[in-house]
Amino acid sequence: MDLASLLIAAVAVLVGAAGQRMIGMGWGLVVTPVVALVAGPLAAVLVVNLYGAIACLIIVPRVWRDIDWRRLLWLLLPAVALMVPGLLLAQALDTDLLRVIVGAIAVAGVIVSVAVTSTARHRDGPGVRLAAGSTIGLLNASVGMGAPIVGLYSLVSHWHDRTFVATMQPFWALVSGMIVAIRPFVAPEGAPDWPLWGWLALVAPVVLGVVLGDRLAHRVDRTAVRWAIIVCSLLGGASLVIAGTAALLA
Template structure:
């Protein structure tokens, strides 16, 4: 394991966890490209979902009373239903092609996030929620990044208040937890061959990032936080696209 790349991943996990606490998204956009560079795109799915669920579980007690349970069910049920097809998609694709796909999705997520910061309410309904949940399930299971689909939904629905931040925590616990649970039966060969200390060490920036987000949630300008996540996502996504393209050309 490349220690320099692993340190980059640790920093990305810290920033991603803090962003997840403060604005309800950013974990996958920041962490997936960084972990994919260290462990490969297929292994990144497991790592991102495992530690993403941990981060959201740490956040959950702070936001429990603001959760929109009805909207949570509309999004979570179709997401869970489409996870196995997403895992099979990841298993069947070439590694470099998948790496490029992760990078492209990260870049697309940036564009959606930029639009999300200024979007006004348009419309919402069961059909849009089901389509969003299903798309998140496929993307999160295949490339570890369902945030682009979530960004589209928030853009269309205008769901940008504190209930969004709160509801995303149990949503990602459910989605990520199911992926981690079913993965050994669908794609068992995708786990990174890391020493035990590496798995344990990754827990530190997860908890530290959440604690940092708790402290800064009411003090830091959220626009600054979003733009920081956007910048890191652009760099990470671009790096993955280049790496994948070089692999295909080799």
């Protein structure tokens, strides 16, 4: 049993759950790099999606009336369609190299999207939503890191209000839950070496993080949310580049 990786994962889960409740994202951006470093990239995909689904299911009743169901479907359907290819991609390619590529794309995408949103114009519609949903599904299944694409989409479409935070909860619950369900049949390897009580114990920091985030959520304004998304996306992308490069050089 790797007790150290379990304890580190618990801290990451606590912080990630609080961020997920406050700004609608932050879970994968925090938990994926940490778990990938202490337990391996394949373990990160499982942990991020399993406990991410639990966290979002806890949050959904609190934000139910603000969910934008139409936009949810536009993002969810293409995300589901690309899950199996994403899992197969994780098996076929060097995961650390894939992390470097994804991280670089995420950082570059944030820079471009910030430049785009410096004007009053926004870009949204079926094409943008299908592209965003497809990429999210592919990346979340392969490297557990679809969140930077959510951040990019929210910036480009100017979707920063409370409906964004609310809609992301059922979106991630469904996407993550489906990945966990199909993973044993497509890519069953790489689970962390934790006992059953360790897996059950990780639910506690999930719940605690949601409660903490719930208390802070109403104190965060729209501008703060936008900048939180920018910072989280940049940190998430940079952490993937650093983690992937370090593993390739090891």
